Amino acid sequence: MLAGYRTPGGLVLDKVIDHLDPHCREFIAHSPFATLATADPEGWPEISPRGGDRGFVHVLDEHRLALPDRPGNNRVDSLRNLTVNPRAALMFFVPGVDQTLRVYGTTALLRPEELDVDLTEFDRAPLSVLVMTVRRAFFQCPKSVMRSGLWDPEQRVAPTTLTPFGRVIKDHCALEADLPDDATIWADLAQEL
Structure with a gap:
């Protein structure tokens, strides 16, 4: 089935890094929206939208970031998954920008007071904080966003x-x-x- 796909070029493979460099940090600082992907113990995937003010995900250092968990529908599917399978992925979006940033790593759930960072937003502290230790990060090719016209006002x-x-x-x-x-x-x- 995969025989029809060409082998990825060197740039596609070489762009994967194991930390958050200045370009990743800049992108995260401008991102008001990300998706969080997790999997349960049986491998069933879960994807959850996350949002806030630009930069709502805080880069703690080049190997760690903090994602505050805000009040939602209280299903906590993603958080429940992370308690048994700490691997996760985040995909960051910046409105008007076609490329996305993908970050993969292992996670720990902390109480907000365990970090020396003010995560207050909308006059509320988060209920918990997901701290990801970054294993891989790379910018995704913008073709899918370009094809979708996601930021095109005519597509609204x-x-x-x-x-x-x-x-x-x-x-x-x-x-x-x-x-x-x-x-x-x-x-x-x-x-x-």
Whole structure:
């Protein structure tokens, strides 16, 4: 099946480094959004969006970064996975920039007070902090973001194009009663940031 793929060039393989150099640090400092990938003991993957102000992930030194965990839906699937399988990956995005940064490593979950870093954001301390020891880092080819037109304003979808979120949740949960309209849901969520 993989026979049709060409062998990756030297630059593709050689760009992988084992630390966070100044270029990685710069990218992370401008990133307000990342995805966190983990796997459970059976190998089932989990991917979770993470976001905050630009630079919400703190680079502690060239081999460690700190990802604060903010209040969410309390499923804590990723964190649960990390307690039994500490390997994880982060993919960082910077709005308007087509390349992404991938960082892989092993993790430890700490209480915020265990680090000498102020991780307060939105007037709240995080519930916990994931500290990753970096094993690999590299910038991803921008082709997929370019193909998607992710940052192109012409590609934006009007929220009214999709089924309202409240209706989706009602259907998925087989609820009898309607949920509030999306504007009310978003306003309530904004209070919990």
